[in-house]
Amino acid sequence: MSAKAPYPIKDYQDASQYPARKSVNAWRWEFLRRNPEYQAFHAEHKDCDPRKFTVWQFGLRSLYDPIFDDAYQGMLPPASIIQLPTFEDVEKWEHVSGYTADPGVFMLLRNLTELQYQGDTLVTINRALPIEPQLDAIRESVARKNELDGVNPAFKRDQSAKWPLYLRVLDGKAANASDDEIAAAVYPDADNVYPDYPGRKVTKAAAKQARYLSEIFATKSFSPEK
Numbered sequence: 001m002s003a004k005a006p007y008p009i010k011d012y013q014d015a016s017q018y019p020a021r022k023s024v025n026a027w028r029w030e031f032l033r034r035n036p037e038y039q040a041f042h043a044e045h046k047d048c049d050p051r052k053f054t055v056w057q058f059g060l061r062s063l064y065d066p067i068f069d070d071a072y073q074g075m076l077p078p079a080s081i082i083q084l085p086t087f088e089d090v091e092k093w094e095h096v097s098g099y100t101a102d103p104g105v106f107m108l109l110r111n112l113t114e115l116q117y118q119g120d121t122l123v124t125i126n127r128a129l130p131i132e133p134q135l136d137a138i139r140e141s142v143a144r145k146n147e148l149d150g151v152n153p154a155f156k157r158d159q160s161a162k163w164p165l166y167l168r169v170l171d172g173k174a175a176n177a178s179d180d181e182i183a184a185a186v187y188p189d190a191d192n193v194y195p196d197y198p199g200r201k202v203t204k205a206a207a208k209q210a211r212y213l214s215e216i217f218a219t220k221s222f223s224p225e226k
Contacts, residue, residue: 005039009066012172013185018164027163029072031210032058032218034170039066059220076220084111120220121145166210169203179203 010017019030032038038058045053045063055063056076064071085108093099116122121142125134146152165186172182183190183199186206190199215221 005043006034006036006174007039008171008174009034010167010171012168012175012177012182015164015168018167020164021160023072025072025075027160028059028075028218028220030163030167031170031214032060032075033064033066033071034167034174034210035214035218036174037215042066057219059218084108162206163213166206166213169206170210170214173207179207 019026022030035058041055041058042063042065046065050063053063055061059076061074061076064074085104090104093104112122123138123141125131125138168186169182172186177185179200183203187199187202190202
């Protein structure tokens with residue numbers, strides 16, 4: 001019987017169980033598998049025919065058990081350089097015994113769909129031209145598109161050094177630990193004393209940001225303008 005969401009993934013009191021810096025998709029999985037909505041979805045659909053539901057709303061190709069540490073390998077790709085088929089590739093395929101166009105078209109459409117899912121935008125760069133002007137044009141185009149759509153990126157600065165602490169806070173919350181108990185384990189240097197209770201305050205702030213990352217960054221979503 002599955003635990004009822006939300007449930008902790010690791011023991012928040014043991015810092016050694018939490019990751020150091022990881023790849024973008026590995027970080028996304030760490031936050032997604034602590035997302036109560038995803039945990040509940042997994043519990044409901046884990047025994048169902050995968051053809052009868054989709055998990056693209058979570059930024060995944062397939063449904064994965066939250067207990068698996070390496071399930072991020074099956075997440076939709078982060079921003080990266082992807083080599084799509086070339087004319088030369090197509091010509092080679094045509095000489096392969098039993099080749100038909102259908103599998104190639106399906107693979108290409110799947111790649112294009114994944115590359116443009118939610119926050120991703122497909123761009124091209126001419127390698128024969130200077131790269132910096134092209135990158136500047138891409139930055140301007142993305143910023144303009146975000147402005148027109150009224151959305152923000154999930155975050156604007158790299159704060160990943162804090163993310164292992166955020167994960168511990170999420171697990172502490174899911175384990176029904178109090179803010180004082182979480183602060184004592186995760187932020188031992190922040191005194192939690194009257195009248196300011198800095199430990200409790202930093203725990204509340206971390207929990208808020210951690211939930212945001214599990215809902216927005218983890219699922220490759222945008223943050224609406226506020």
